[in-house]
Amino acid sequence: MSAPARHNPELHDRPGVLARRHATRLRHYWRSHGWACHDNIDLDLLRWGLIEEAAYSTRASCFLVTDAGRAALGDTVVRNRRARSHHAQVVDGVARHLAVRGRLVFTELSVHTAETDTDSTRWAPCKPDVFSLTRSLRPDHLAPQVHEIKVNRSDLLGELRSAKIARYRELAAEVYFVIAEGIATAAEIPCEYGVVVWRDADGFTLERAAHRHDYQLETRHWMAMARARPFMADDDTVQLSF
Numbered sequence: 001m002s003a004p005a006r007h008n009p010e011l012h013d014r015p016g017v018l019a020r021r022h023a024t025r026l027r028h029y030w031r032s033h034g035w036a037c038h039d040n041i042d043l044d045l046l047r048w049g050l051i052e053e054a055a056y057s058t059r060a061s062c063f064l065v066t067d068a069g070r071a072a073l074g075d076t077v078v079r080n081r082r083a084r085s086h087h088a089q090v091v092d093g094v095a096r097h098l099a100v101r102g103r104l105v106f107t108e109l110s111v112h113t114a115e116t117d118t119d120s121t122r123w124a125p126c127k128p129d130v131f132s133l134t135r136s137l138r139p140d141h142l143a144p145q146v147h148e149i150k151v152n153r154s155d156l157l158g159e160l161r162s163a164k165i166a167r168y169r170e171l172a173a174e175v176y177f178v179i180a181e182g183i184a185t186a187a188e189i190p191c192e193y194g195v196v197v198w199r200d201a202d203g204f205t206l207e208r209a210a211h212r213h214d215y216q217l218e219t220r221h222w223m224a225m226a227r228a229r230p231f232m233a234d235d236d237t238v239q240l241s242f
Helices: 020-030 040-047 066-101 152-162 164-171 217-228
Strands: 051-053 061-063 103-106 111-114 122-126 130-134 145-150 176-181 194-199 203-208
Touching: 020 040, 020 061, 020 066, 040 061, 040 176, 061 066, 066 103, 066 194, 066 203, 111 164, 111 217, 122 145, 122 164, 122 203, 130 176, 145 152, 145 164, 152 164, 164 176
Parallel strands: 145 176, 176 194
Antiparallel strands: 051 061, 103 130, 111 122, 130 145, 194 203
16 A cells, blocks of 8 residues: 655665665555554654555554655665576576586576485475586586575575575585675685676686585486476587587
8 A cells, every 4th residue: 555755754864775674564565454563664664754654543553655665665676677687697697608618507497405404304495596517427427516696795695594505515516606796705605615706797706616525416306407498508509419
């Protein structure tokens, strides 16, 4: 729900870019009847003039999105689209580089990996941005790699804190983080992972090689690759050679 702003809020401390939790809450009020949460996020949004309390005598407390709130949501949508576009460009660049080197590359691979940190094995989906392996008939020469693309700092830090990062190790002998220039340093990423810095204008720089560890691709991994479509570089043919 939305409403025009009825007062001139103090905007001196409104951030130019909303934090994810604030943008998510604002989107919630835009999509719903605006039932209030009454927490610090609501206080911030009220103070910034992005929402206002609706004067309903027969309903529970709820908020309406103001004109300024709608503008902030629009800015968030535009930034998200640009980020996704940038992410897709880097994925394509990394995949193309690996394909030119003769590796078999997947950018749409989805496989279930095993989580054994509990008493019983649980299965969790794993979708690496770029998965590749050497075109070889010898299992010990496949050298599978995962390249995870990060173009903003919040996504990188969230991934480093999540359990998803460990799932890549089941798939690959080497795991690399490809980070956009300026969002982090190699020292902020655990040493077992390789780091590549992507520069839009000047290509990329290998900052640190990944530690190589043992791997064993199982039937479920091969079935996932059989269902996925390999990445095709411009000079690739439909019939893949090994």
